[in-house]
Amino acid sequence: xxxxxxxxxxxLHSVENxxxxxxxxxxxxxxELQSYIKNQKKKAISLRVNENDIYELKKKALENGVPxxxxxxxxxxxxxTNKIQLNM
Numbered sequence: 001x002x003x004x005x006x007x008x009x010x011x012l013h014s015v016e017n018x019x020x021x022x023x024x025x026x027x028x029x030x031x032e033l034q035s036y037i038k039n040q041k042k043k044a045i046s047l048r049v050n051e052n053d054i055y056e057l058k059k060k061a062l063e064n065g066v067p068x069x070x071x072x073x074x075x076x077x078x079x080x081t082n083k084i085q086l087n088m
Contacts, residue, residue, distance in 0.1 A: 005014065014020060023029070043065035054068070078084045 057071055058068045062073040064071070066074075075084070079086075
C-alpha cells in the first residue's frame with residue numbers, strides 16, 4: 001500500500017471506526033448518475049499535435065491502463081473545470 005498522508009490516514013481511521021454510513025437510495029442515485037453520463041453530448045474535434053507529445057501521451061496512457069484518447073479527454077476536462085492550470 002502506498003504511504004498515506006495525515007488527511008488520508010484520518011479518513012481511513014474514520015472508515016475503519018464505522019463513522020461513515022451509506023445513504024439509502026443508492027440504486028436511484030446510480031440511475032441519476034448513469035443518466036447524466038448518457039446525456040452528455042460529445043463533439044469530435046481535429047487538432048494537430050507534436051509527434052513527440054503523442055508518443056509521451058501514449059506512453060503515459062499505457063502506464064495508467066487507459067486509451068490515449070481517453071487521457072487527452074481527461075486532461076481537457078480537468079483544464080476546463082479548473083482542476084489543472086497552465087504553468088507558462
